[in-house]
Amino acid sequence: MKNFYMQLALNEAWKYQFLTYPNPAVGCVILDKNEKILSIKAHEKAGCNHAELNAISEAFKKLKPEISLPKEANALHEFICKNHQGIFKDSIAFVTLEPCSHQGKTPPCAKLFSELKFKKVFISVKDENKIASNGALYLKKQGIEVEFGILEEEGKKLLKPFLKWQKEQFKLFKLALSMNGSPYGKIVSNELSRTYAHQIRSAIDLLVIGGETIRADRPILDARLCKGKAPNICIKTHKNLEEFDKNIPLFKVPNRKIYTHIPEEAKFIMYEGGENFLKNFKDEIDMFLIFQSSNLNNKENIKIPLNLTPLFKANLGEDSYGIYEF
Amino acid sequence: MKNFYMQLALNEAWKYQFLTYPNPAVGCVILDKNEKILSIKAHEKAGCNHAELNAISEAFKKLKPEISLPKEANALHEFICKNHQGIFKDSIAFVTLEPCSHQGKTPPCAKLFSELKFKKVFISVKDENKIASNGALYLKKQGIEVEFGILEEEGKKLLKPFLKWQKEQFKLFKLALSMNGSPYGKIVSNELSRTYAHQIRSAIDLLVIGGETIRADRPILDARLCKGKAPNICIKTHKNLEEFDKNIPLFKVPNRKIYTHIPEEAKFIMYEGGENFLKNFKDEIDMFLIFQSSNLNNKENIKIPLNLTPLFKANLGEDSYGIYEF
Numbered sequence: 001m002k003n004f005y006m007q008l009a010l011n012e013a014w015k016y017q018f019l020t021y022p023n024p025a026v027g028c029v030i031l032d033k034n035e036k037i038l039s040i041k042a043h044e045k046a047g048c049n050h051a052e053l054n055a056i057s058e059a060f061k062k063l064k065p066e067i068s069l070p071k072e073a074n075a076l077h078e079f080i081c082k083n084h085q086g087i088f089k090d091s092i093a094f095v096t097l098e099p100c101s102h103q104g105k106t107p108p109c110a111k112l113f114s115e116l117k118f119k120k121v122f123i124s125v126k127d128e129n130k131i132a133s134n135g136a137l138y139l140k141k142q143g144i145e146v147e148f149g150i151l152e153e154e155g156k157k158l159l160k161p162f163l164k165w166q167k168e169q170f171k172l173f174k175l176a177l178s179m180n181g182s183p184y185g186k187i188v189s190n191e192l193s194r195t196y197a198h199q200i201r202s203a204i205d206l207l208v209i210g211g212e213t214i215r216a217d218r219p220i221l222d223a224r225l226c227k228g229k230a231p232n233i234c235i236k237t238h239k240n241l242e243e244f245d246k247n248i249p250l251f252k253v254p255n256r257k258i259y260t261h262i263p264e265e266a267k268f269i270m271y272e273g274g275e276n277f278l279k280n281f282k283d284e285i286d287m288f289l290i291f292q293s294s295n296l297n298n299k300e301n302i303k304i305p306l307n308l309t310p311l312f313k314a315n316l317g318e319d320s321y322g323i324y325e326f
Numbered sequence: 327m328k329n330f331y332m333q334l335a336l337n338e339a340w341k342y343q344f345l346t347y348p349n350p351a352v353g354c355v356i357l358d359k360n361e362k363i364l365s366i367k368a369h370e371k372a373g374c375n376h377a378e379l380n381a382i383s384e385a386f387k388k389l390k391p392e393i394s395l396p397k398e399a400n401a402l403h404e405f406i407c408k409n410h411q412g413i414f415k416d417s418i419a420f421v422t423l424e425p426c427s428h429q430g431k432t433p434p435c436a437k438l439f440s441e442l443k444f445k446k447v448f449i450s451v452k453d454e455n456k457i458a459s460n461g462a463l464y465l466k467k468q469g470i471e472v473e474f475g476i477l478e479e480e481g482k483k484l485l486k487p488f489l490k491w492q493k494e495q496f497k498l499f500k501l502a503l504s505m506n507g508s509p510y511g512k513i514v515s516n517e518l519s520r521t522y523a524h525q526i527r528s529a530i531d532l533l534v535i536g537g538e539t540i541r542a543d544r545p546i547l548d549a550r551l552c553k554g555k556a557p558n559i560c561i562k563t564h565k566n567l568e569e570f571d572k573n574i575p576l577f578k579v580p581n582r583k584i585y586t587h588i589p590e591e592a593k594f595i596m597y598e599g600g601e602n603f604l605k606n607f608k609d610e611i612d613m614f615l616i617f618q619s620s621n622l623n624n625k626e627n628i629k630i631p632l633n634l635t636p637l638f639k640a641n642l643g644e645d646s647y648g649i650y651e652f
């Protein structure tokens with residue numbers, strides 16, 4: 001069952017893939033001492049609780065529904081350490097990445113496991129980050145069993161975007177298709193899919209878009225479906241920026257920066273476009289996010305040979321989506 | 327967590343959807359008295375163990391790995407009843423369909439739960455079958471708690487093919503597409519997808535195929551990938567059967583019946599074909615099984631407007647597949 005529980009943690013983490021930028025996506029499952037599942041949670045957004053704290057506070061709520069917990073991470077951590085009454089003694093955790101051992105925006109998760117007297121922590125992938133690492137060493141010193149390498153290959157896939165944007169630039173291409181492979185039509189994917197895409201828009205450093213699309217669709221390219229921050233834009237065009245109609249909504253978004261090249265400081269970049277844009281840029285892309293509806297239509301498909309390797313696939317309502325690399 | 331466990335049972339059952347014909351697809355999850363997951367199993371094939379017996383014997387193996395179990399269902403049932411030593415006392419079961427209470431090819435599952443002193447059985451859907459039903463009543467009489475209606479809507483979706491083929495005829499259309507919606511090319515889906523399709527071929531009463539495909543592909547249309555039984559064939563053609571080249575491999579399969587119409591006694595029928603075949607027959611189809619690869623190519627897509635509602639989606643290696651209705 002080790003793999004089963006780690007897979008639950010991995011799947012939960014993938015749901016927030018790209019949204020945790022610049023942090024890695026991490027998932028955590030907590031079992032009680034009898035191996036009953038208490039919680040399955042993930043790190044959801046940079047600045048918010050680590051996966052471990054999210055999972056432990058969820059488990060706390062389940063075991064002590066009468067106690068209301070503080071929201072802020074430091075206060076939450078402290079409250080749980082003071083009020084746990086031994087309810088987590090001999091519990092078991094599955095974490096997709098080695099728990100942190102340093103005080104960042106949130107207190108160290110390794111300390112949380114040890115304060116609560118966990119029996120064992122299963123870890124998929126070792127954290128190679130010099131500041132955050134050595135959580136496992138800390139756990140072992142506190143007498144907690146640690147086992148590395150559960151679904152390690154899967155855990156490494158989950159970390160790929162993080163490792164790339166941490167080192168240099170990570171480029172994601174977003175594509176929406178009907179089931180018969182057509183990107184054409186006013187709205188191809190459903191609201192859940194588009195909301196996820198807007199969440200990503202509000203996390204990225206830069207959205208890259210073609211001049212052709214801008215002239216044809218006159219888009220706003222914001223993150224309204226998740227009430228998020230509209231991204232800065234890079235317009236790929238042979239024309240001069242001055243030649244665009246400045247009444248196109250995207251130019252009216254306040255505080256938005258608009259580039260015609262990719263600035264070096266942009267580390268997480270999303271490309272959005274159709275067939276031509278994909279053809280022009282596919283070779284510089286790290287990963288593809290492809291939404292696909294459950295409908296066939298009578299429109300043309302895209303015809304660009306591309307052998308993709310799926311890293312993760314899931315459903316958003318009646319749509320499917322996959323995260324792929326070459 | 328009730329929904330979580332029932333969803334595990336449902337997902338496991340869907341993996342064997344169509345393969346249990348003429349039986350319904352059923353899944354079962356067993357938890358011990360502390361709510362630790364012991365097993366997740368399904369009914370896999372008509373004549374083989376019911377989901378409940380499969381799940382209980384899997385849990386037995388986990389708790390008593392030193393004891394080897396008999397294979398045959400009646401012997402297995404009897405052995406577990408005699409040798410359980412109380413290991414299932416106060417256990418909990420999640421079953422997608424009300425457990426049977428009649429002696430069929432296998433002994434009644436309701437009796438098994440009661441012999442083993444289960445505490446509670448959660449059931450998604452009530453069994454309306456007159457012979458097999460009343461398992462819940464039997465359980466209650468034996469002092470076992472029963473709770474109906476867990477993910478009932480999902481449970482009913484799982485039963486749809488069964489309810490249709492039991493009453494009249496169930497028609498499934500199988501389609502294999504690339505990610506950009508093309509059915510063209512020598513092999514579109516991977517070996518896992520094709521093996522599942524062959525397992526279905528070996529379960530159905532009849533495979534319906536177009537005369538055009540037969541002349542173009544000269545197929546054998548057997549179930550070699552699962553070493554299963556080659557299905558009987560119905561050839562949809564305007565020509566006379568005599569006009570086909572009898573050296574086409576499908577005509578050489580021993581004991582195969584070949585029709586040009588659908589015989590009334592065929593209750594589970596699979597259609598296999600491409601764009602034209604889909605266009606001609608889509609309106610008489612109950613469900614669509616659509617395999618989709620992770621590759622884009624430069625080939626034409628199919629262009630038949632079809633708004634499908636997914637009942638289940640999953641992955642087979644790098645392929646995805648969905649089971650849809652109109």
Ligand SMILES: [Zn+2]
Nearest residue numbers: 050100108109
């Ligand atoms: Zn942490």
Ligand SMILES: [Zn+2]
Nearest residue numbers: 376426434435
């Ligand atoms: Zn049964």
